[in-house]
Amino acid sequence: MTDLQNEFWDRIEDVRTAMLGIKGQGRLVAMSPRVDDDLPGHVWFITAKGTDLAKGTANGPCDAxxxxxxxxxxxxADIDxxxxxxxxxxALDETWSFVAxxxxxxxxxxxxxxLLRFTPRSAELSVTTTSSLSFFYEMAKAQMAGEKPDLGAQGVVTF
Known part of the structure; x- marks a missing residue:
């Protein structure tokens, strides 16, 4: 697994909201992603059976x-x-929360x-510093050295 993949899995654990949609339906909806170390390689979502996402996947897996x-x-991240x-x-027990x-x-x-399971295939990822102090330090260091600041990493990842 690449460093960028590891960063993705580490950071998504604390993401509260993401936008999820079925390809070809033309819209994304706000959902709460859940990951669990005991269920690696998937992002889980809890929804109601009457939602467009649940109905859209009723006949089998869909590109999302x-x-x-x-x-x-x-x-x-933009993840296919x-x-x-x-x-x-x-998985439901592991991903259930007070929000659900x-x-x-x-x-x-x-x-x-x-319960819906999203299995990532590929993604364009960017990971950045989350500290204002680190951000300003990198900006100042780059300015003094005449270089570009190191504020994170970006790339395409295949899962």
Whole structure:
């Protein structure tokens, strides 16, 4: 795994909101991504069965897009992958949160709960410093040395 991939998996753990959509449907919707070290290689989403995402994946996996722009985590990503339904109870247990609990009266057992699994295929990633102090230090250092500042990394990643 490349350093940029490792940075992605480390930083996405604390991302609160991302935009997720099925390719060809023309829109992305705000969702809360969840990752878990016990379930590597996937990003999980909890939604209701009546949503466009749940309906769109009802007949099988779909090509999908996940977009992240998180200043607090210094993670910016445009990710292509596959979105599919999941009946994995362990994954639901691992990814369930108080946020999901607020949306479903019956908690994890609510019949309207639909777990979705996003499996990344490739991405354009940028990771940046999240500290204002580091940012200003790098800017000052670059200015004094006549170089460009080192504020992170960017590249294309294949998962």
């Amino acid at each position: 897009q996940l977009v992240i722009a998180s200043d607090s985590e210094g993670l910016y 992958g596959t979105l599919s339904h999941s009946a994995d109870r362990e 609990d607020a949306w479903f009266e019956g908690g994890k057992a609510d019949p309207d709960v639909q």
